[in-house]
Amino acid sequence: MTYDSIYNAVADRYESGMGWDEHVHVGDEESLNIAEEALGRHADSDETGLRIRDFERGETETYTFAELAAAANRVSNYLVEHTERGDRVGAMLPTQLELYAVVFGTIQAGRIYLPLAPVFGPDALNYRLEDSGAAALFTTTEGCEVVDGDLPALERVIAIDDGDAGGGTIDGGGALEGDATVDEYDAVRARDDEFETVETHPNDPYSLTYTSGTTGPPKGVPTSHRGPIELYAYSEYVVDLRPDDVYLVAASPSWSYGLTMGTIMSGVRGTAIGCYRGQFDPHAFFETLEAWDVDNAMIPPTALRQSRAAGIDLEAWDIDLRVLISAGESLDEETVNWCEDGLGAPPQDAYGLTEGGMVVCNYAFDDWDVKPGSMGKVTPGEEVALLDDDGNEVDQGEVGEIAIRRDEDARGSYWGRPEATLETFTGLWLRTGDLARRDEDGYFWYVSRADDVIISSGYRIGPAEVEEAAVVGEDHETRGQIVKAYVTLVGDHEPSGELEVELSEFARAELSKHEYPREIAFLDALPKTASGKIKRSALAE
Structure with a gap:
């Protein structure tokens, strides 16, 4: 298996219009609900569907696919009663069963999931709630204290006691001020655990993820139900995700990667979700890798560097990863070698963005040469170019803006921002604002943001x-x-x-x-x- 042979084969499949995964019914263009593909079809399975490591307690929680599906169905039944189809539903929760129940319960009910990080303060949280027009929010009692209850669209807040990671209730309806109704999570638990997934069109959005906002206010990017299916090549050849993998993604569904690859694509591939709860701690994390016998992991570069700086002795741990994905920023050669020597696999750096998916990556091929610091090569099925200010491709070795070729029916948008949408998504290329160079072997090397x-x-x-x-x-x-x-x-x-x-x-x-x-x-x-x-x-x- 070589990169060139895979790239050409996948490119041929794109051109012929063939579907990707035999498990996903993409042939029916009238209906596709990604929650059904990721969880609904596993609803009767007693196999492990979710693992959560609590760093503070040093304990692992496990739930079967059937238990997760039942919890999601209760959320769906609650939302059908209190919201409308297409409404945005936010979750600002720690990593726990209820968070994943809200993710799948929202999507299978035909609503749009709004990821919200537990670390958000009032400004970040309320900006996203207001900009998205969210109708409902699942959060903790502590989260209730920073929610603006006078947001025009926000009608209902569902509060879970943050003192009990397994879920609880609050006394007196929470501390929220304003017109929004506050329910205890018991109102969700009381719903039926059977639900028939709402039929949605492949182009309907299932999530609304906000960009990081390094150069301005965050912008919401809708992702359609067909979006994860277009990640087939990334899942197959980069992550090499298999149903029997013990999979750990160091990012909750509050973040784009944790939602798409750590949660949705886990289910699509039939793999148990794996994540942790609590502040990142190098010793607790590596203890989890060993205790779970993880063979496929995504660990951000910051966490790897932090672990190396903390003096983690990898020889003291029995860890042997088959795949190690790392994305978000480049890694130095010392950290790459440190991982390969002690974890069994070098970090496979990857480049992607909320607007365009994972488009330049390193691969899980036995003969793949990881060049430390390099983003890798273009994802099979994608076309990426480096352009100058006039839209012309730069020569090999020169710096250019990373641009992703978009088909007419695959162009995206920003939520409620037509001008920004026209600027970013109109035309043949999606221009990312990131600069890179390409070496003589076809590897891409990140340089910076264009305005940096x-x-x-x-x-x-x-x-x-x-x-x-x-x-x-x-x-x-x-x-x-x-x-x-x-x-x-x-x-x-x-x-x-x-x-x-x-x-x-x-x-x-x-x-x-x-x-x-x-x-x-x-x-x-x-x-x-x-x-x-x-x-x-x-x-x-």
Whole structure:
């Protein structure tokens, strides 16, 4: 099995219009509900369908597909009574059975699931609720305290006691102020555990995921029921997800990857969902990998670097992964080697975005060569180009904007933002705003966001080429811009002029002479989005 042979075969299937997965009934263009494909068809199975590791308790919760389906059916019956088809239903909950019940229960009822991270504060939460026009919200008693009950569309809030991860009730209807009705989750538990999935069209949206908002207010991106089916090539050749895999995704369905690949595609492939609850802890995480005997995992780069920095001794753990996916940012060679030596597999970096899916990846082929720091090659079935400002493809080795070719019937949109939709989704290419270069072997290498590029003395410098912390461009009288680094210190190190010079000289020795930071500032913490991405726009300001 080689990359070229797979790419050509999948491209042929796209061109012939063939369906992807024999388990998914994509031939009937009139009806497709992805929740039925991911959970409904497993509803009578006593096989494990969901595993959750509680880091604080050190315990594992397991639920069968049948138990998960029954919980989802109760949610569906509740929503059919209190909401309308197509309504947006949010969930801001820890990783627990009820969260997954809301995901599947919302989708199979013909409603649209709105992922909301438990770490959201009032601004982030209420912005998404208002922008989406959400009609209902499932959250904890603590979450009730930050919800604006006067949101025009919000009619009902369902509260679960956050003191009991397994689900509970609240006293007195919660602390929410405003016109929205607050129900205890017992109102959901009282519903029938049988439900007939609502028929939906393949092009109907099943989720509304908001972008991270690194360059402006977050924008909602609807995903259609047919969307996960288009991830067949990624699931088959990158993740290599199998029904008997013990699968662990270090991201809950509050995030795009955790929802699509960690939850929906797990069910489509017949694989048990695996996740954890609580703040990420390297020792607890690696203990889980060993205790579960995980063979297929997705671990973000930040978690891998954090674990390595924490001094995790991989030789002390009995872990042997067949597949290790890592996405979101590039990994250094030391971390890649550390994983391959101690976990059994190198991290397969992958590049994707909410608007366009996973489009450039490394693969789970035995003979695949992982180049540390590289995004890999184009996903079979996708067409990706690097374009200049005029829309022309750049030469090999030159920096260009990553652009994804879109078919007429596969173009997306932003929720309630027609102008932004026309700007991003109109035309032959979806232009991502990310810059990359392609080497002589066809591997892509991420450079930066287009608006993060630093132009110094005529050189185009991507922050990722320089930073171990975070760098931005600062105006300079003669050079146009210089590289300015923002650094956080660990241990008992203290900011000083001497340390600034030392760091600058170190970077100068490792990087090209035009790339090293000429100014350094020390911060207690770098500004980040809720999903952990560095907000360079805040640093630039």
